[in-house]
Amino acid sequence: MGIFYEKVVDRIEKLDAEGLRRHYKALADEIGFFKSVFDSLDEGIVVLDGEGKVEYANAAGKELLPLLGIDEEFSEYRPTPDGISVRELEITYPEHRIIEVKRVGRIVKLRDVTEKRAREADAVESGRADAVGEMAASMAHEIGNPLNALSLNLQLLKRKYPDEVDLAVAQKELSRLNGIIREFLGAFRPAKAQLAPGSVADPLKDALAALKNVFEDRRIRVALDLPGTLPAVAVDRGQMEQVFFNLMKNALEAMKDGGELAIEIVHDDTSVSVSFRDSGSGMSDEALARLFEPFRTTKKKGTGLGLMISRRIVAAHGGEIAVSSEEGRGTTFTVKLPRLKKRVRELA
Secondary structure: OHHHHHHHHOOHHHOOHHHHHHHHHHHHHHHHHHHHHHHOOOOEEEEEOOOOEEEEEOHHHHHHHHHOOOOOEOOOOOOOOOOEEEEEEEEOOOOOEEEEEEEEOOEEEEEEOHHHHHHHHHHHHHHHHHHHHHHHHHHHHHHHHHHHHHHHHHHHHHHHOOOOOOOHHHHHHHHHHHHHHHHHHHHHOOOOOOOEEEOOHHHHHHHHHHHHHHHHHOOEEEEEEOOOOOOOEEEOHHHHHHHHHHHHHHHHHHOOOOEEEEEEEEEOOOEEEEEEEEOOOOOOHHHHHOOOOOOOOOOOOOOOOHHHHHHHHHHHOOOEEEEEEEOOOEEEEEEEEEEOOOOOOOOO
């Protein structure tokens, strides 16, 4: 635009019709070039007029503006006295997205920061889990030493008074406590996933078999939608069975008197997903927001560790866990794992 202006401004009175057409075409070409550049940006660029109405928006801007509920005017997003205004807006429909809105004078920049915020949340959660893991290791060590001392002294008592003291119950309970501590520590420091090509259907069937009698006893119907063939994923069968077991156990506890658990496996060109949809009591938005935090649970005797551990296992597989819930309508957990060999298809 500047180049065009410099060429024309001093010669405008000397140009004939042909010259004007030639320079007008050059201007149109230059405008088209800049438009293609702006439309190629992932960030939305919006230009406002003096009254705060949208004068121009690039392709990304036109996509994001309707999601923000903005049609033609940016009046409610006034800049601060220094001329700059930055805020983040969370969108829940038709999909969850977080949009950063930055206004500098008449220019508004829209940036989708959903993935960035998710990565930051995962980093915080990972740091929290690591801190809790270190605390668990310290607690296990501090409790384990006295238990070992008690066990040794019980053995000495048994040797000294073999016919006078019955210590079987005490020794059994000490062994049980030691087992609980080992499991607790193992939960926070799970073994490294031994990934191998396999099908998510195998650990799912193992978990279902382990809970079969419980489902029948609770009068819960299991509807399984399993495709005939499934693409391979990199999976640690034992750890993934633990994840599926935890999710189904949670569903069981959410359905107090009968119900249905619908399990579905679907796949696309990049991933394989296993969803568990129960007909239980569901969760409030507040409970849902803090679902994966350690030691937070809606169960009377729960520790809140199962879901945190499950998410760590799935993350070690390169996947993710998503959850949706509605009070009185049930909950759906979805485990999504990347395909071992992603299919590439050309879009027309």
